[in-house]
Amino acid sequence: MAGRSESELKDITLLGNQGTKYLFEYTPDVLETFDNKHANRDYFVKFNCPEFTSLCPMTGQPDFATIYISYIPDVKMVESKSLKLYLFSFRNHGDFHEDCMNIIMNDLIELMDPRYIEVWGKFTPRGGISIDPYTNYGKPGTKYEKMAEHRLMNHDLYPEKVDNR
Amino acid sequence: MAGRSESELKDITLLGNQGTKYLFEYTPDVLETFDNKHANRDYFVKFNCPEFTSLCPMTGQPDFATIYISYIPDVKMVESKSLKLYLFSFRNHGDFHEDCMNIIMNDLIELMDPRYIEVWGKFTPRGGISIDPYTNYGKPGTKYEKMAEHRLMNHDLYPEKVDNR
Amino acid sequence: MAGRSESELKDITLLGNQGTKYLFEYTPDVLETFDNKHANRDYFVKFNCPEFTSLCPMTGQPDFATIYISYIPDVKMVESKSLKLYLFSFRNHGDFHEDCMNIIMNDLIELMDPRYIEVWGKFTPRGGISIDPYTNYGKPGTKYEKMAEHRLMNHDLYPEKVDNR
Amino acid sequence: MAGRSESELKDITLLGNQGTKYLFEYTPDVLETFDNKHANRDYFVKFNCPEFTSLCPMTGQPDFATIYISYIPDVKMVESKSLKLYLFSFRNHGDFHEDCMNIIMNDLIELMDPRYIEVWGKFTPRGGISIDPYTNYGKPGTKYEKMAEHRLMNHDLYPEKVDNR
Amino acid sequence: MAGRSESELKDITLLGNQGTKYLFEYTPDVLETFDNKHANRDYFVKFNCPEFTSLCPMTGQPDFATIYISYIPDVKMVESKSLKLYLFSFRNHGDFHEDCMNIIMNDLIELMDPRYIEVWGKFTPRGGISIDPYTNYGKPGTKYEKMAEHRLMNHDLYPEKVDNR
Amino acid sequence: MAGRSESELKDITLLGNQGTKYLFEYTPDVLETFDNKHANRDYFVKFNCPEFTSLCPMTGQPDFATIYISYIPDVKMVESKSLKLYLFSFRNHGDFHEDCMNIIMNDLIELMDPRYIEVWGKFTPRGGISIDPYTNYGKPGTKYEKMAEHRLMNHDLYPEKVDNR
Amino acid sequence: MAGRSESELKDITLLGNQGTKYLFEYTPDVLETFDNKHANRDYFVKFNCPEFTSLCPMTGQPDFATIYISYIPDVKMVESKSLKLYLFSFRNHGDFHEDCMNIIMNDLIELMDPRYIEVWGKFTPRGGISIDPYTNYGKPGTKYEKMAEHRLMNHDLYPEKVDNR
Amino acid sequence: MAGRSESELKDITLLGNQGTKYLFEYTPDVLETFDNKHANRDYFVKFNCPEFTSLCPMTGQPDFATIYISYIPDVKMVESKSLKLYLFSFRNHGDFHEDCMNIIMNDLIELMDPRYIEVWGKFTPRGGISIDPYTNYGKPGTKYEKMAEHRLMNHDLYPEKVDNR
Amino acid sequence: MAGRSESELKDITLLGNQGTKYLFEYTPDVLETFDNKHANRDYFVKFNCPEFTSLCPMTGQPDFATIYISYIPDVKMVESKSLKLYLFSFRNHGDFHEDCMNIIMNDLIELMDPRYIEVWGKFTPRGGISIDPYTNYGKPGTKYEKMAEHRLMNHDLYPEKVDNR
Amino acid sequence: MAGRSESELKDITLLGNQGTKYLFEYTPDVLETFDNKHANRDYFVKFNCPEFTSLCPMTGQPDFATIYISYIPDVKMVESKSLKLYLFSFRNHGDFHEDCMNIIMNDLIELMDPRYIEVWGKFTPRGGISIDPYTNYGKPGTKYEKMAEHRLMNHDLYPEKVDNR
Numbered sequence A, B, C, D, E, F, G, H, I, J: 001m002a003g004r005s006e007s008e009l010k011d012i013t014l015l016g017n018q019g020t021k022y023l024f025e026y027t028p029d030v031l032e033t034f035d036n037k038h039a040n041r042d043y044f045v046k047f048n049c050p051e052f053t054s055l056c057p058m059t060g061q062p063d064f065a066t067i068y069i070s071y072i073p074d075v076k077m078v079e080s081k082s083l084k085l086y087l088f089s090f091r092n093h094g095d096f097h098e099d100c101m102n103i104i105m106n107d108l109i110e111l112m113d114p115r116y117i118e119v120w121g122k123f124t125p126r127g128g129i130s131i132d133p134y135t136n137y138g139k140p141g142t143k144y145e146k147m148a149e150h151r152l153m154n155h156d157l158y159p160e161k162v163d164n165r
């Protein structure tokens, strides 16, 4: 027996759907949402996404990253299979690492209007150097805006050990 | 010689009991408590629960998670064998990851009326993405409510490395 | 040449003593102290104790834990061999995990009257769940009392990964 | 463009199929195969399966394991989604750890008639002890039978570090 | 539904039994067996036992170890709860590390008459040095005797890193 | 000053070349070689390739793997930048994991005619299970053919720990 | 299709350029920038650089370090290939570890005029001791200056474990 | 070409000096300094020192530790080879762990008059318990004094896992 | 109750003895033995010794190593406290790493006349390079001599990762 | 007191010498030896060298590697400081990874005429792929030649996990 009724699940068209189409050009329209049943409370949802790949906008060479997305939902929550399809849609799209992370956050803000959100990408190295962009956002004029500033100020005081192996 | 007298242990019916029944449909009634002997002091108790499994509410597919539950007791404390049976009761129950974590916290608040509590689930991936919901609570109108807000604001600034292997 | 004179060491009867008796029933009297030579300064001393074992008060089954004890000394400091003997004295004693940690902290407060102290036990699992109690204390009416509250509020935001293996 | 033609994929009914039914009683019939296109060569295929769960046959308590299955195919190869469904079918089935591993290997031998196969289960502890059964098989009267004996003789000379945390 | 019938489980008196008595003096009689249902095949069963403790025979000080026991069953298999009780029975018994490991192996040979068995203890250090005894056995006059010699000859070519922390 | 003369490097057209084209359909022709200067000796060259991605031939969903390629060169050696381009050419190509690994090995045998070669792919999970194919080859009728058989027989006796996180 | 237009990329002369010259004497002029397209937002970019080497100014012996550079861009952002060339230009240059880290930060401030920046070097040991300098900067008279002070005050409360192996 | 001129290096007598004498009795006079060229800025220098050894003042038994020293320089900076010789001078000196750490910090304050300094020793266990003293200091009457208090209050909220192996 | 009788322990003078003298010049005479009670069987005893320190014979600088000693006893076994004192006796003794390991093995052969023994030292680096000597021995004219040759031939095919941190 | 007499050390000119010159063009002449005092015995010496750097022969870009060198000495042994200087002499020299490893082994064979030797380089990635060459040698016509063949045949059955981070 499921905790969600059929009507609560009616907007979800991709999860459990056989005929999934995988799009490899940037397609923000594929994102879907469902309703937050615990909106009385602030809580975090984190997505760990180690299968992100895009292209270098200058050379066309493939890039690879693990992306961590964390947010506090307001009314809408992003459905995870649609998020997967959205991230796959960067596959043959070219952009700088720093731009990709900001675009992903912009699209999710547009989709869900969350209270708070942050996106962190950790890319594999090129020429011995790897790049890890981190961006965040709190709803303007709320305590979540202050939260974003606080988390940025304390961001990554302990960079993970990286030796390129 | 035990530090707890028999009368202090009299409400515990499951720990050490041979005829334990394992229920696999959501059963919050199985939870039991004992008294906090150190209520003069704020202190934390954490449960590490790496054997959580439930079902996807749309597809019926099994999901797996490690759950971390931490709380500051007030008068009542949850007995750990009853907690085990309660978590096992999600075995054949279907719900979204985000809903499960909030339901578990709601049930433990109802049971113990703790000063503070938090619940963090770390699920295995589906389609390359894993989801980690985190929710917390402090008794309204007390310093523990502020504590909950403080801990949420500082939650998970260092996401663990996830590579799906 | 030793940095401590003989007179500074005269209260220590167990360290370096051949006829050590190992007691396996709870014996707080075995604890000994020496003087703090740097009381002008606040500093931490931590004991890592991975060889703690006690009994379950209901079933008599042995329990195992690693205990971390950290404190800021005032006038007296606990001598480490006597601490070892004290912890060994829980060997055949039965008590709940949560009670053991509070009792150990109470005994060390009684012994040393420290400025600040905290005790964290990390037990091995029973039935798939492990329990980690954490308790702390700052001398009432001093800044150390606030320190205790601050450290509790920030306690264990990153639970270690536990998979029972 | 796919490397396998439609006719090569025609026996696969579960992969990519929307209406998947999840069975939670032992169901070896769910297993499916496809043809080995490289039968001229000996090579290994390994499945890592960290989401195995079954029940204790005496107490009904859930058990959890990671299972490693490695085989050298002959004519038939097991399709991985059907393997997933097969392993999920132990969910509400009770058996000893040692029996489960042998049953899984027997079923896969029956299904594929492989040249060589081995199955290793690593379970979570009960009462402080965990159990890891390992069983293997080489086609009788072939060099693969000797291979099985050789691999058993050299099995697990370096047990992984286990501390139940 | 369990894979073992009631008659197959009838000799097991401890597993699932409420009134378990924990004995802390060396008691090999507590060991129990059940029948091997796959005796047509050689396979390994390994027990990981990180909760072993005994006493030093000269000083009475507690010792701690993780023990790894691996065997190939013949007709009889040791039941794991009885093994747990047996290992707990060393709790207040004094013996050298090297002697303990040989005694445990002797008792299990006596109990099960296995085809092959090995026992490896990894103790915590005293005075900066830790001791790891390893002993094994194959049924005399069989290929398992040669197997024991082979495994001893290849034992622990890669000692784990030990830094006493 | 370089250890290789210009004439020794003359067949290499991709390394250091600005106008690199990245092809995303299977293109074995892109592979290039240079001469082995130490052919008097057997030695290994290993490529670690954690950026492999291809598509599922049934669903079109992207797959991800780390590939390990090891070989003993004879006269020709594969140039690493051309190997990178070759592996990138699987990006929009669909095939089973087991087929991809055999195809890669076939192409490298065709290219270099090596004394010995092996290819091991470790994929990320789908539905909780990950697949790791391993295939190898020794020049027929030489000692390297026996080497291939020896290495297969001893392959992966210690599967890495996989928990899908 | 790339997310950056040609005009947005026109100042980048090194990325994708075939005739790259590697300079091994300190050359800050090699650094290049591109425009920040998300200047409305504070966000972090981190470079992980494990391939840094310079010389000891007294003995001429090579030194090795991993450098972590994190900054919040204002109008300009450093292009990563030019950063690589800049760091390589320390190869045959002699300076103390502490001086190198400050010089790198000075040059990047001069180049980009960032809102905030920090540079952390972790060197390999000489004579059993390794040195890790950390320096940071926030634009004077802004909140980023306070951010620098805050991050310094909380810097490296958990030094990584170092055992020189 | 070195970044430091000869005159800036003239006070350094030990680095690069052939006739180094190793002293094994406590000798603070061996410490040397050089000038801070970046005194306009607050920055950290950390020394990782895993080769510290001294003697127990009661038993004469050798003790071993890894020491972490971090400081913010003012005018003077300690030269690392002289620091090495200073730490080696504890080799045959006896003192309690807690005293050694305070003595080292006192000597470095006397030598450099730093803005801030902290010293953390992590010793190997005796009798199953290891001791880790941590002490710090900020110049009295400055913001660095508050920094010391802040860092002490937040010290070691996450004790490293210690299992004595 | 101890498993060894008093008469079996009568030759042990150091274990449990209060007045232990720590000698810091090479003193092989301090080694003591006890009798092997399981001489009917070949088994291994390993000592993990992470607290070894000696001096460089040319410069007098202290060296540090972790030593692993493994042996198959014949009639005599080395007592571990005496081994500790023996290893401490290298503290102020100068010798090359390679010589130290061979000397330790020679002394233990002289003491115990073991069936087989091996000694492996892993030193900390000097100038960026660390040295790990490994030496072994089997009683001449026995199968243990062949065992030594076999283990040398298979020694350390997987060197541990070393990055000097 | 040193275990080596002055006459035994007379050929060593670099160790402990102040005026060390660091050469950055390939210079095999810098290598020095000392006599093996344990030539009656086969034993291994391993050098761990994580600070190797050279240049790409086509592009001039710096490469970085950790090199592991293991050998069984005959009459002569390589002195470690001279080995350090030799490896540093590749700093501004260009060659393929595979060539560097073979050249280093050739030079050490020329220098020492060892019974057995092997050299393994593990490089950092370029373009997402890293290369690890391994070469070995046994004195022709001796059992060490067979040893080389045996070790090559069993080389690296377990490639380390590489994810380029």
Ligand SMILES: [Ca+2]
Pocket (backbone or CB within 6 Å): A161, A162, A163, A164, A165, J164, J165
């Ligand atoms: Ca790494």
Ligand SMILES: [Ca+2]
Pocket (backbone or CB within 6 Å): B126, B127, B128, F126, F127, F128
């Ligand atoms: Ca899936």
Ligand SMILES: [Ca+2]
Pocket (backbone or CB within 6 Å): B161, B162, B163, B164, B165, F164, F165
């Ligand atoms: Ca992982």
Ligand SMILES: [Ca+2]
Pocket (backbone or CB within 6 Å): C161, C162, C163, C164, C165, D164, D165
């Ligand atoms: Ca674990």
Ligand SMILES: [Ca+2]
Pocket (backbone or CB within 6 Å): C126, C127, C128, D126, D127, D128
């Ligand atoms: Ca249990």
Ligand SMILES: [Ca+2]
Pocket (backbone or CB within 6 Å): C165, D161, D162, D163, D164, D165
């Ligand atoms: Ca563990």
Ligand SMILES: [Ca+2]
Pocket (backbone or CB within 6 Å): E126, E127, E128, H126, H127
């Ligand atoms: Ca001791």
Ligand SMILES: [Ca+2]
Pocket (backbone or CB within 6 Å): E161, E162, E163, E164, E165, H164, H165
């Ligand atoms: Ca360790």
Ligand SMILES: [Ca+2]
Pocket (backbone or CB within 6 Å): B164, B165, F161, F162, F163, F164, F165
């Ligand atoms: Ca994992």
Ligand SMILES: [Ca+2]
Pocket (backbone or CB within 6 Å): G161, G162, G163, G164, G165, I164, I165
């Ligand atoms: Ca290390």
Ligand SMILES: [Ca+2]
Pocket (backbone or CB within 6 Å): E126, E127, H126, H127, H128
């Ligand atoms: Ca001790």
Ligand SMILES: [Ca+2]
Pocket (backbone or CB within 6 Å): E164, E165, H161, H162, H163, H164, H165
């Ligand atoms: Ca450890």
Ligand SMILES: [Ca+2]
Pocket (backbone or CB within 6 Å): G126, G127, G128, I126, I127, I128
């Ligand atoms: Ca040095």
Ligand SMILES: [Ca+2]
Pocket (backbone or CB within 6 Å): G164, G165, I161, I162, I163, I164, I165
């Ligand atoms: Ca390391």
Ligand SMILES: [Ca+2]
Pocket (backbone or CB within 6 Å): A125, A126, A127, A128, J126, J127, J128
């Ligand atoms: Ca590159």
Ligand SMILES: [Ca+2]
Pocket (backbone or CB within 6 Å): A164, A165, J161, J162, J163, J164, J165
């Ligand atoms: Ca890695």
